[in-house]
Amino acid sequence: MRDTNRKQMKMTRHQIDALIVEIVAAVLLVADLAFVYFNFYPLYAILASVAIYLIVLVIILIKNTAFKKTMRGVAEQRNSAFENLTLECVRQLYMPVIICSEDGKVIWHNEVMSRLRKGLTPAYGQFLDTFCDATLDKIISGEGSADEDSKNEDGVIVHFTDSTHAEYHLGKTFKAKAYSVRTEDEELFMVVFREITDIVELNKELIDRDVVVAYVVIDNVEEIQKLEQTVDSTATVEINSILRRVFEDELHGVIKENGKYRYICVFDRENLSVLTTNKFAFLDDVKSASKDSDSIPLTISVGVGANEGTLFEKESFAQSALELALQRGGDQAVVKKNEELAYFGGRAKTAPKGSTVRSRVIATEFAQMIKRSSNVLVMGHKNADYDALGSCLAVSRIAKYLGVKVNIISDVNDENLAPAFARLKDPEYDNLFVDAVEAQDLLKSDTLTVVVDVNNIPICEAPDVVANSNNIVIIDHHRKVAEYDFKPNIQYIEPTASSAAELLSEFLQQLLPPNALPKVEADIILSGIVLDTKRFSHNTGIRTFNSALYLRSQGADPGEVNEMFKTDIKDLIREAKYENSVVIYKSVTAIALNDNEDNSPLARISAAKAADRLLTVNGVQASFALCKTNDTVFISARSQGSINVQLILEKMGGGGHFDAAGAQVTASSTNSVLKQLKDAIDEYLEENK
Numbered sequence: 065m066r067d068t069n070r071k072q073m074k075m076t077r078h079q080i081d082a083l084i085v086e087i088v089a090a091v092l093l094v095a096d097l098a099f100v101y102f103n104f105y106p107l108y109a110i111l112a113s114v115a116i117y118l119i120v121l122v123i124i125l126i127k128n129t130a131f132k133k134t135m136r137g138v139a140e141q142r143n144s145a146f147e148n149l150t151l152e153c154v155r156q157l158y159m160p161v162i163i164c165s166e167d168g169k170v171i172w173h174n175e176v177m178s179r180l181r182k183g184l185t186p187a188y189g190q191f192l193d194t195f196c197d198a199t200l201d202k203i204i205s206g207e208g209s210a211d212e213d214s215k216n217e218d219g220v221i222v223h224f225t226d227s228t229h230a231e232y233h234l235g236k237t238f239k240a241k242a243y244s245v246r247t248e249d250e251e252l253f254m255v256v257f258r259e260i261t262d263i264v265e266l267n268k269e270l271i272d273r274d275v276v277v278a279y280v281v282i283d284n285v286e287e288i289q290k291l292e293q294t295v296d297s298t299a300t301v302e303i304n305s306i307l308r309r310v311f312e313d314e315l316h317g318v319i320k321e322n323g324k325y326r327y328i329c330v331f332d333r334e335n336l337s338v339l340t341t342n343k344f345a346f347l348d349d350v351k352s353a354s355k356d357s358d359s360i361p362l363t364i365s366v367g368v369g370a371n372e373g374t375l376f377e378k379e380s381f382a383q384s385a386l387e388l389a390l391q392r393g394g395d396q397a398v399v400k401k402n403e404e405l406a407y408f409g410g411r412a413k414t415a416p417k418g419s420t421v422r423s424r425v426i427a428t429e430f431a432q433m434i435k436r437s438s439n440v441l442v443m444g445h446k447n448a449d450y451d452a453l454g455s456c457l458a459v460s461r462i463a464k465y466l467g468v469k470v471n472i473i474s475d476v477n478d479e480n481l482a483p484a485f486a487r488l489k490d491p492e493y494d495n496l497f498v499d500a501v502e503a504q505d506l507l508k509s510d511t512l513t514v515v516v517d518v519n520n521i522p523i524c525e526a527p528d529v530v531a532n533s534n535n536i537v538i539i540d541h542h543r544k545v546a547e548y549d550f551k552p553n554i555q556y557i558e559p560t561a562s563s564a565a566e567l568l569s570e571f572l573q574q575l576l577p578p579n580a581l582p583k584v585e586a587d588i589i590l591s592g593i594v595l596d597t598k599r600f601s602h603n604t605g606i607r608t609f610n611s612a613l614y615l616r617s618q619g620a621d622p623g624e625v626n627e628m629f630k631t632d633i634k635d636l637i638r639e640a641k642y643e644n645s646v647v648i649y650k651s652v653t654a655i656a657l658n659d660n661e662d663n664s665p666l667a668r669i670s671a672a673k674a675a676d677r678l679l680t681v682n683g684v685q686a687s688f689a690l691c692k693t694n695d696t697v698f699i700s701a702r703s704q705g706s707i708n709v710q711l712i713l714e715k716m717g718g719g720g721h722f723d724a725a726g727a728q729v730t731a732s733s734t735n736s737v738l739k740q741l742k743d744a745i746d747e748y749l750e751e752n753k
């Protein structure tokens with residue numbers, strides 16, 4: 065580029081010279097003309113001047129041509145020197161180089177290329193793709209390049225494919241890149257092959273020899289300690305030696321203690337298959353390390369980070385795999401490889417999915433407590449509902465399975481539970497239900513008393529029985545209201561669970577063999593979940609569906625469960641009384657009144673149902689149903705989740721949950737209570753602006 069510029073500049077200077085010469089010649093000519101004209105004949109003057117002008121022109125022409133010739137000569141000399149040099153470089157280059165025509169025919173190749181294709185030289189006139197696994201077009205476009213981002217930058221991976229002389233290039237990998245070379249009349253391509261065999265092999269070896277990181281924890285130590293059991297120290301020693309055997313002797317890796325009951329392990333990726341093919345069998349060895357049958361067996365969870373990448377990335381993968389193993393209930397291994405997850409639950413049986421470590425540990429402890437007792441008494445709350453009854457039945461089934469005598473304290477004449485009791489016709493249930501008085505007679509020093517679906521002892525079915533018991537277990541899903549003046553042996557209170565039936569279903573799943581739960585019990589337990597979740601629309605989590613799935617697998621029939629929820633005509637009329645009096649208050653709450661109710665225990669239930677139904681009205685975030693019987697007004701409140709009805713009714717002496725609460729007020733008319741309620745709502749909305 066710069067060369068041509070300079071050339072152009074010189075030519076211009078030369079033209080200026082010529083111009084000056086021409087001007088001088090013209091001046092001379094005019095002077096000469098004037099001289100001759102005045103001294104001789106005009107004809108001579110014209111002839112002489114034309115002659116002089118012609119001579120000048122010839123001189124200029126000759127000068128110009130000579131200059132151009134010289135310049136061309138210099139340029140030509142330089143070009144041929146460069147061409148020779150370039151060709152020599154390419155020829156001697158250690159990399160194979162081929163020059164092809166546009167259609168991929170070999171025109172020229174260097175010596176390295178001929179050495180590479182020994183005995184086949186020259187390949188002139190052959191098409192590139194007859195001895196190479198890529199066409200010229202593919203190499204030019206960079207298509208199929210290993211790295212899509214650096215398309216055509218780095219070249220295309222190719223192999224020489226001539227089978228007759230395979231031994232000279234077998235297994236060698238090249239990256240080919242094409243450069244366009246333009247001559248005057250055609251476009252040629254110079255293809256340069258860069259050998260990357262070593263890099264490919266090294267990369268493969270690196271991946272093979274790549275390490276994986278694993279975390280191992282003894283997952284139930286904390287839960288065991290919460291139950292005030294001591295951790296079996298001989299078992300922990302035994303587990304330690306099992307882990308060393310597996311990770312050091314079998315996997316030839318490294319294992320280091322990384323906190324209490326927690327280990328970090330590093331081993332070669334090629335050994336990971338040792339673990340996966342026997343499905344982490346050592347999980348079972350660990351479980352049997354706790355030989356003392358009286359204690360809860362220690363179990364471990366394993367998280368393996370088997371992704372490619374830095375050690376740091378692998379460690380964080382191992383960490384998240386471990387968390388997943390723990391969330392899924394522990395006693396299992398999770399291998400995380402990029403987006404892929406593999407679960408291993410030991411050989412003996414698969415770990416129950418969805419439930420927590422806590423659920424599993426407590427179920428085991430609960431079963432052991434039942435086994436140590438002479439008999440079991442189980443009860444729900446006063447005015448029991450399906451959740452309470454279903455949970456009682458679940459506990460009784462566990463006790464029966466473990467061979468321990470069991471009774472449920474319940475009012476068999478409760479109208480509200482009639483559809484359920486109507487189903488328990490089997491003689492097996494004849495002597496199962498007792499009242500609070502009978503229960504007192506059954507209470508012995510080694511009786512286990514189980515309270516389900518309630519944790520506030522004064523409102524349970526038989527508070528006196530609880531007060532006189534030595535061994536108490538409380539299983540509930542309501543938030544804990546108060547501390548106890550006694551110490552329950554097990555306190556399993558999980559406010560995140562939808563229902564007590566959900567928690568007990570997990571226990572059944574863990575403690576009972578498949579198909580040991582009678583269909584009728586599965587139906588009633590499922591009805592408990594259906595009731596408390598308002599048909600799976602409230603407080604429903606993964607564990608809720610997991611429990612429902614289990615109950616369904618044991619024969620629970622949603623259709624028959626639905627039958628139990630059917631209202632009779634009296635209920636319908638009772639509930640209809642609310643409908644005429646609905647008012648929307650403060651645009652987000654709905655209030656309904658029922659002024660003339662008979663003094664039936666069903667009155668409160670009708671209020672609850674009315675409040676439930678009001679919540680289905682568009683825009684209503686909280687609902688209140690007021691029901692008057694004699695001198696008492698019952699209030700049932702429900703919330704969609706944004707307004708805390710518990711706080712509102714607490715202002716009126718009531719209580720309950722965030723989304724379901726109740727109160728009873730002594731009053732002669734609903735109107736005065738309505739006024740109080742509106743004040744409470746105002747106050748709450750003011751406080752929670």
Ligand SMILES: [Mn+2]
Binds near residue numbers: 452596
């Ligand atoms: Mn409940």
